[in-house]
Amino acid sequence: MSDFDYDLFVIGGGSGGVRAARVAAGEAGAKVALAEEDRYGGTCVIRGCVPKKLMVFASEYGTVAEDAKGYGWDIEAGSFDWGNFQQRLNAELDRLEGIYRNLLKNSGVTSYDARAKVKDAHTVELSTGETITAKHILIATGGRPVRPEIPNAELGLVSDDIFHLETLPKSVLIVGGGYIACEFACILNGLGVEVTQYYRGAQVLRGFDEQARGLIAESMIENGVQLHCGTDIVEMRRATAEDLEGKAATGVSMGASMQEMLADHSGGKPGEGPIFVKGTNGDVKVYDQVFFATGRAPNTDDMGLEGAGVKLGRKGEIVVDEYSATEVPSIYAIGDVTDRVNLTPVAIREGMAFVETVFKDNPTKVDHELIPSAVFTQPEFGTIGLSEEEAAEQEPIEVYATSFRPMQTAFAGRPDRVMMKLVVSKETRKVLGCHIVAPNAGEMIQLAGIAVKMGATKEDFDRTVAVHPTMAEEMVTMRNPVRSA
Numbered sequence: 001m002s003d004f005d006y007d008l009f010v011i012g013g014g015s016g017g018v019r020a021a022r023v024a025a026g027e028a029g030a031k032v033a034l035a036e037e038d039r040y041g042g043t044c045v046i047r048g049c050v051p052k053k054l055m056v057f058a059s060e061y062g063t064v065a066e067d068a069k070g071y072g073w074d075i076e077a078g079s080f081d082w083g084n085f086q087q088r089l090n091a092e093l094d095r096l097e098g099i100y101r102n103l104l105k106n107s108g109v110t111s112y113d114a115r116a117k118v119k120d121a122h123t124v125e126l127s128t129g130e131t132i133t134a135k136h137i138l139i140a141t142g143g144r145p146v147r148p149e150i151p152n153a154e155l156g157l158v159s160d161d162i163f164h165l166e167t168l169p170k171s172v173l174i175v176g177g178g179y180i181a182c183e184f185a186c187i188l189n190g191l192g193v194e195v196t197q198y199y200r201g202a203q204v205l206r207g208f209d210e211q212a213r214g215l216i217a218e219s220m221i222e223n224g225v226q227l228h229c230g231t232d233i234v235e236m237r238r239a240t241a242e243d244l245e246g247k248a249a250t251g252v253s254m255g256a257s258m259q260e261m262l263a264d265h266s267g268g269k270p271g272e273g274p275i276f277v278k279g280t281n282g283d284v285k286v287y288d289q290v291f292f293a294t295g296r297a298p299n300t301d302d303m304g305l306e307g308a309g310v311k312l313g314r315k316g317e318i319v320v321d322e323y324s325a326t327e328v329p330s331i332y333a334i335g336d337v338t339d340r341v342n343l344t345p346v347a348i349r350e351g352m353a354f355v356e357t358v359f360k361d362n363p364t365k366v367d368h369e370l371i372p373s374a375v376f377t378q379p380e381f382g383t384i385g386l387s388e389e390e391a392a393e394q395e396p397i398e399v400y401a402t403s404f405r406p407m408q409t410a411f412a413g414r415p416d417r418v419m420m421k422l423v424v425s426k427e428t429r430k431v432l433g434c435h436i437v438a439p440n441a442g443e444m445i446q447l448a449g450i451a452v453k454m455g456a457t458k459e460d461f462d463r464t465v466a467v468h469p470t471m472a473e474e475m476v477t478m479r480n481p482v483r484s485a
């Protein structure tokens, strides 16, 4: 009989933690408990990927009526009802949270609705006052959005807040140029919000293929996002009556009375009001909301980790080896809290590998190479492998790329362009990177990703017959390189 209350105690009920807990209990027969202080499902299900994707879908319907007219339909776009959508969204999230709870229950995992802290290598303390021992502890507490350290930053929203807005703002300033900033710029723009975006660097989506970033930024601007690169906030504060009376160039109508203008600004919680912002580009404007999408930090604060001997990195992330083991042999960590590749499917893989290693006597490393991913901007971006710039630094390459107006939107009279690109090693002919900017690029890259992960060469792509007429057929019909490097 074990000397511990449980074989495994998991802290965090997000995608990684829940998967590890239920596989350890259900498949490996371990006695498992899990603590979650908030809602089950974590960032992905409750305040990230899932509600975000539903908002992407909602925002894309805005252009449907106009496109349908191009196809002969007599149809007019109505208006978007945020309250209606939010009600349905919340019901869906409740349903999904219920599924997560049941998955745990049905696998025999004991759930604690409490915050857990690590007391020592085998002990956790719960906010309920209980102390529990376990042979192994798995930290899967994820991350949280962070605001920049500027005066009055607390006036701004972060991604967690977006889903709870009582009303949609009329105008918003989004700060940041990463996944979250660009996705929400497109979503809110699609829902009819006047969107301004400040990014401090030269081009959004740093780290991704430059040509893809360029096309996405161009499309975002064409769709109505007022994107200002090389721009940051100089001053931010609650707007005064003077700002609203038009002393500053405001996002609201001029000449109206102060009360009307205040009433015109919606989207805040009670007691909140519009925000005055001065940018490094000289722009001075009042926004209903400012939304910081300026990165995320691992959730390791006040968890007793360092006291227990767990090593933390510079950003507060838990330092782990390739088996997700920390410095303390009985404590492991997976997912965003380790700040490796911060994506849900990766956290799930790490959770499964942890169970193999610790409970199935099958030491398993997680393969962090060639992970396909998508950024749900409009147009969408699907990507795997090296960008053209990264590949060119590594070895001689050929670049096969095409950009064109896809049939569906071109026929409807929209100027949208898509891009397909293969970055190929001159020496091995392997496809080192595949980048797609197009509607449903996420769906396409999932499948192209299999070929790239298998080590497909450009000639393997060429041997595959095109599916016609599709956008993706261009991936197998690009005959000549557009450049070599």
Ligand code: NDP
Pocket: 147, 148, 149, 175, 176, 177, 178, 179, 180, 181, 183, 199, 200, 201, 205, 206, 232, 293, 294, 295, 296, 341, 342, 343, 373, 374, 375, 376
């Ligand atoms: P990112 O780290 O991707 O982007 C943060 C952005 O904010 C960068 O543009 C950064 O600029 C900028 N920034 C950081 N600090 C400041 C500051 N003090 N002032 C002004 N700008 C600042 O973070 P996100 O929050 O967008 O996303 C976090 C992670 O979540 C992603 O890396 C990804 O792993 C995951 N994610 C994945 C999604 C998907 O798969 N579709 C969707 C959403 C999130 P700079 O570039 O100069 O550093």
